[in-house]
Amino acid sequence: MDREDPGPASPFYPVIVLANTANQPRARPSSGIPSPAVRSAAERRELLKAVYEEARGCVRCQLHQTRTTVVFGNGNANADLMFVGEAPGANEDRLGLPFVGQAGKLLDKLLAEIGLERKDVFVANTLKCRPPDNRDPHPGEIEACNEYLRSQVDLIEPTVICTLGNFATKLLRADSTGISRLHGREEVRIIGPRAVRLYPLYHPAAALYTPSMLEALRADFNRIPELLALGPPEQPSVLEVPELEEGDSIVVEQLPTSPEPEHAAQLGLF
Numbered sequence: 001m002d003r004e005d006p007g008p009a010s011p012f013y014p015v016i017v018l019a020n021t022a023n024q025p026r027a028r029p030s031s032g033i034p035s036p037a038v039r040s041a042a043e044r045r046e047l048l049k050a051v052y053e054e055a056r057g058c059v060r061c062q063l064h065q066t067r068t069t070v071v072f073g074n075g076n077a078n079a080d081l082m083f084v085g086e087a088p089g090a091n092e093d094r095l096g097l098p099f100v101g102q103a104g105k106l107l108d109k110l111l112a113e114i115g116l117e118r119k120d121v122f123v124a125n126t127l128k129c130r131p132p133d134n135r136d137p138h139p140g141e142i143e144a145c146n147e148y149l150r151s152q153v154d155l156i157e158p159t160v161i162c163t164l165g166n167f168a169t170k171l172l173r174a175d176s177t178g179i180s181r182l183h184g185r186e187e188v189r190i191i192g193p194r195a196v197r198l199y200p201l202y203h204p205a206a207a208l209y210t211p212s213m214l215e216a217l218r219a220d221f222n223r224i225p226e227l228l229a230l231g232p233p234e235q236p237s238v239l240e241v242p243e244l245e246e247g248d249s250i251v252v253e254q255l256p257t258s259p260e261p262e263h264a265a266q267l268g269l270f
């Protein structure tokens, strides 16, 4: 897909902003699963900053050799709605922000049509670094970058994730079904420790050049408020524990917790 977006950049947003509503913890669905402590927006932001710091110096794949900037993502760390695109294009690579070209303008327009702004949502990509000449992401690059996206989803805890285009949709559904079959069909998926409403959409860059796709994208977009109004899906209530043979040992992964206050104070990076 051509991600070259030569138009003027959209207005800047801080990399991560807080919602007006919050330093309040978000309401969470009741479930049997032991969940990490309910995080405030400020805690989410601080934890995201730590992931961003790691991503900034990332050399996990070859794209670090050609990138100008790591495009971590931006928006509201406490958002209920998250968008996941493909990869930064030339403008994004230059400015360090996602969706700042023509596709970003279309995203802003469609958001405005449903009464939302960028500051209400969090926008990220499957890859944090631009593939040279806007070529498609390679599987190894997606794999190398996946942990950053997973951390973003785990920390933001969105209710609805809109995947934009094939790459994000295939990655988060762990399935090769294409976007033309899936767009506009919401489903509940377990991503990390939580259930989310996954909502595949056409990529705005593709819709820029194909009127029928734009029409479909707009129609699908118009259903986002309805999905948000449903609230978080029911969360998994049973932890799947592998059956153990005698002598087996298991490693229990530590769930992320809020940073110690003195540590958080050192993270004033944004």
Ligand code: URA
Pocket: 003, 085, 086, 087, 088, 089, 092, 097, 098, 099, 100, 103, 125, 205
């Ligand atoms: N296309 C994407 O998928 N992401 C961007 O950030 C810009 C264009």
